[in-house]
Amino acid sequence: MGIVITQWDAVSPFGTGRDAFTEGLWSGASPTAALDPEQWPAPPDPHACLVPDFSPRQALGKGTRVMDRVTALAAVAVGRLLEGTDEPAPDAPEQTGLVLGTTTGSVQSMTDFTRESLQGARPFYVDPARMPNTVMNCAAGQCAIRYRLRGPNATVAGGRAAGLLALSYQRRLMGCGRARKVVCGAAEEFSVTRSWLEHHARPVGAGPVLLGEGCAVLLSEDAPSGPALAELLAVRSQVYHGEDPADALRQVTLRTLVSAGVGADEVWAVSPSCPPGPAGETERAVLADLFGPGALQRLPQLPFGDTGAASAAFQLVSVLSALDRVPEAAGRPAVVSSVDRDGTVACAVLRLGERHSAARPPRG
Template identity: 30%
Template sequence: MTNRVVITGLGAISPIGIGKDAFWQGLLAGKSGIDKITHFDASDFKAQIAAEVKDFNASDFIDKKEAKRMDRYTQFAIAATRLAFDDANMDLSKEDKERIGVFIGSGIGGIETLHDQYNTIFTKGPNRVSPFCVPMMISNMAAGMTSITFGLQGPSICPVTACATGTNAIGDAMRVIQRGEADVMVAGGTEACISPLPVAGF
């Protein structure tokens, strides 16, 4: 018989609401998160709509200095994790953090950082590229920074399977618990790809 795995806490940073309750009420009301793009000037684009996360303030969840060193997709992951721990009423100071892991995936990762730093290298030269460029950009930073922020020392992995990434992460995290490799897993997906290149590409 396999070990039973249950979801004990939920965290949502979404275009129809921030937090589990706002997200659920948005679903019940049939709220659409799709609207005109405001994150950048999309007036020259054929498609000018997207599902943006609005009213998100990273400093509500993360130290301002630390938030500046993270791409928006990583900020979303840490904020959602904090909300999930709160929802689960989990006091991490009483938990064995070596038995808590993180499987948070992203299809694209820090594409906004990549876009900004490409602009920097071509307009200002290589010496002006941020030393945080790579740590902000690569896809596994959401999982990595979540592990670091909360001091979680269990398995930490970033699945990258396009639009299936979040579900992939949850399924894989479940199996980690079933195998007895961790007692608790933070699992899900994060994306912040509403910037010129991805919108043009899609």
């Protein structure tokens, strides 16, 4: 048996935790809400899909004065994931690794730091405690400190495909014996600066900018102690050239299926990434052609808007959530697809476990 996923958790616009995610997703709830203009001044679009009532302090309590939102989202998700799991001894050579996908860390933290420097009476009147927030691996480092994760600690900047690129990185770490247990996922925060960047980066005619946020994480083990939620059969990514991802997406999907030893007709469900603009239609057309329209309709579509780096990670956990809702999903292969506008297409093939995921051991 290869790499086995034994837990997942999420902080999403449906709320904190796995149950909130599953309930919200499968009940067809819509988490889009008007932004509070005091907390989020002058965004290009007045709506977003935020994690409800989320703030670092509310979620994590003390020690969060300078913690930014993406770090807190990751810290909450990773903390929930690891509750009740065994912690390796500090001197054990094999430690738990962490691989976290991102777009560009917290673009709000990065630009706020520069704003402060440009606007202050002196250019170095900036808050030194916030300096680490301006570096893209801040969230991964903070999670390591909070949960004593001493294994490899990687941050993979992968845009919307970050969750799959992180999974690919994780598979390599585990395959080469650098970690036997890895927390892998991706996080993205909402911010006004991110909205404006998205607003300007969108293809013309892609519609209004509805942004979402959150963090989804998986725990993978090579010698699982608990029941398997899914086995990671294969994950691949590929660069595409020019504006049209269709050929590359078809190729990478077929190559991943071959690696996984799974035929397209065996696949129970396909989760598309639904990028905004024409790329979204292209993706759907390629996948429908490969798998038939039925496989694309078995999972509810994620209603979070554009969740940036968290996109593919949310797709992964939406597949895993099917185990709680759809008995016939058990034992079947599922595909997660991703198209990132900066030049990457990616695909993962999982085989869902035989057991209902509610068999998770009790917390604490």
